[in-house]
Amino acid sequence: MKFPHDFIFGAASASYQIEGAWNEDGKGITNWDVFSKIPGKTYEGTNGEVAIDHYHRYKEDIQLMAEMGLESYRFSLSWARILPTGDGEVNEKGLEFYNNIINECLKYGIVPFVTLYHWDLPLTLEEDGGWTNKRTAEAFVKYAAICFQSFGDRVKHWITFNETVMFCGLGYLKGAHPPGIQNDEKKYFQATHYVFYAHAKAVEVYKELRQYGEIGITHVFLPAYSVDDKQENVIAARHANEYETFWYYDPILKGTYPTYVVEQLKEKGWTPDWTEEELNTLQRNAEKNDFIGLNYYQPIRVEKNNTVFSSMEHSRETSTLVPGSPSFDGYYRTVKMENKTYTKWGWEISPQGFLDGLHMLKARYGDIKMYVTENGLGDEDPIIDGEIVDVPRIKYIEQHLKVIKRAINEGIHLKGYYAWSAIDLLSWLNGYKKQYGFIYVDHQDNLNRKKKLSYHWYKAIIKTRGEKL
Ligand code: BGP
Numbered sequence: 001m002k003f004p005h006d007f008i009f010g011a012a013s014a015s016y017q018i019e020g021a022w023n024e025d026g027k028g029i030t031n032w033d034v035f036s037k038i039p040g041k042t043y044e045g046t047n048g049e050v051a052i053d054h055y056h057r058y059k060e061d062i063q064l065m066a067e068m069g070l071e072s073y074r075f076s077l078s079w080a081r082i083l084p085t086g087d088g089e090v091n092e093k094g095l096e097f098y099n100n101i102i103n104e105c106l107k108y109g110i111v112p113f114v115t116l117y118h119w120d121l122p123l124t125l126e127e128d129g130g131w132t133n134k135r136t137a138e139a140f141v142k143y144a145a146i147c148f149q150s151f152g153d154r155v156k157h158w159i160t161f162n163e164t165v166m167f168c169g170l171g172y173l174k175g176a177h178p179p180g181i182q183n184d185e186k187k188y189f190q191a192t193h194y195v196f197y198a199h200a201k202a203v204e205v206y207k208e209l210r211q212y213g214e215i216g217i218t219h220v221f222l223p224a225y226s227v228d229d230k231q232e233n234v235i236a237a238r239h240a241n242e243y244e245t246f247w248y249y250d251p252i253l254k255g256t257y258p259t260y261v262v263e264q265l266k267e268k269g270w271t272p273d274w275t276e277e278e279l280n281t282l283q284r285n286a287e288k289n290d291f292i293g294l295n296y297y298q299p300i301r302v303e304k305n306n307t308v309f310s311s312m313e314h315s316r317e318t319s320t321l322v323p324g325s326p327s328f329d330g331y332y333r334t335v336k337m338e339n340k341t342y343t344k345w346g347w348e349i350s351p352q353g354f355l356d357g358l359h360m361l362k363a364r365y366g367d368i369k370m371y372v373t374e375n376g377l378g379d380e381d382p383i384i385d386g387e388i389v390d391v392p393r394i395k396y397i398e399q400h401l402k403v404i405k406r407a408i409n410e411g412i413h414l415k416g417y418y419a420w421s422a423i424d425l426l427s428w429l430n431g432y433k434k435q436y437g438f439i440y441v442d443h444q445d446n447l448n449r450k451k452k453l454s455y456h457w458y459k460a461i462i463k464t465r466g467e468k469l
Pocket of ligand 1: 162220295320420426427429430
């Protein structure tokens, strides 16, 4: 069986991780420009000043994507290139850069799939409280409207936010992302609420413009499974799904927050300050979402946390989803299991976990259209006789595409797959060592690009529409 004719094969990236040119052509400073330079925050102090210099090499990069047969390219816009202070004047050079990217994609028939927010926030807004301040939400809506008006004639696929749980969780609970705050649950939930509110308003604005494209949100999908049949562990897994998944999709798709979490937040004093107007905005726009994006890398295996919970030990390593730490509320703990397979960075490889998770989403949210907006293997790729022989990546993607095919057959409404990532790029906390791309970037040799084995493999998959998978 081939993949359906309207299923899209793509690959993804994000502005901060590829562009570089951090202070060129009027771009404003972002939270990440500052945070990544604080000693100890990133792997070997890596930052996005140059990244892989996509800002200057985008033509070559998109040409390589085209040659691979890529049908769609998911990339993000840097808010601060377009609005250097977040909600002030527009920087025409910023618009020009993204017009160039979009036009270059269209030249080859590559469908641009645009993420508005992939974590790089104009510093002005961060310094004014970032996502805990409603100003940021209002500013986002203004920024989104400018993007719809500037690019919407050619861009018909929009993602508002990438992985709210990550930038809010790592930003306000673990301190591993900007603004680097630890253990502030109140701020964490407040920030998530303003993100959902900003999303709902942006969706409303988009629909009012009648551009006849589609819009949705992307979350990291971490379906939780109990390590065994013990009731307390089963309950712990349910708790994890409520907090890690339903909190993120319910306000988007149902327009209300999950009661289970809401009740507990009340008891703990963590309820966001929300107004009727904000809650109505969520409700009013829930049905206007065209799709949800899922970034799937791994499930989480969960058991009840029975050790006494004090304050958490945070490190850069434990902030990157390696199993073995308690949840922020101390209720459960993620576990590394003997009988599972893990990547070099400790992430479980489980296509089956994805399939089961997709059915869980369908049971809760019905037939909403879904895209896999990220999936891939972070690895240190072997180089043999000058060739990048990334066989484990091929295997990883192959296994996941197989379950996606199965999911479609089982009635899951999945319409596209975006591998993370199109090209090797800067990992937020893991530098350039953790590679994901189909295209290799040589940091020893002038950032030269080279096709990996997976590049040729994916090209063949796209060409044959995955018939042999
Ligand atoms: C996702 C992010 C991506 C990317 C990916 C891999 O959460 O949306 O931007 O970074 O994870 O993460 P890492 O680089 O930490 O392996």
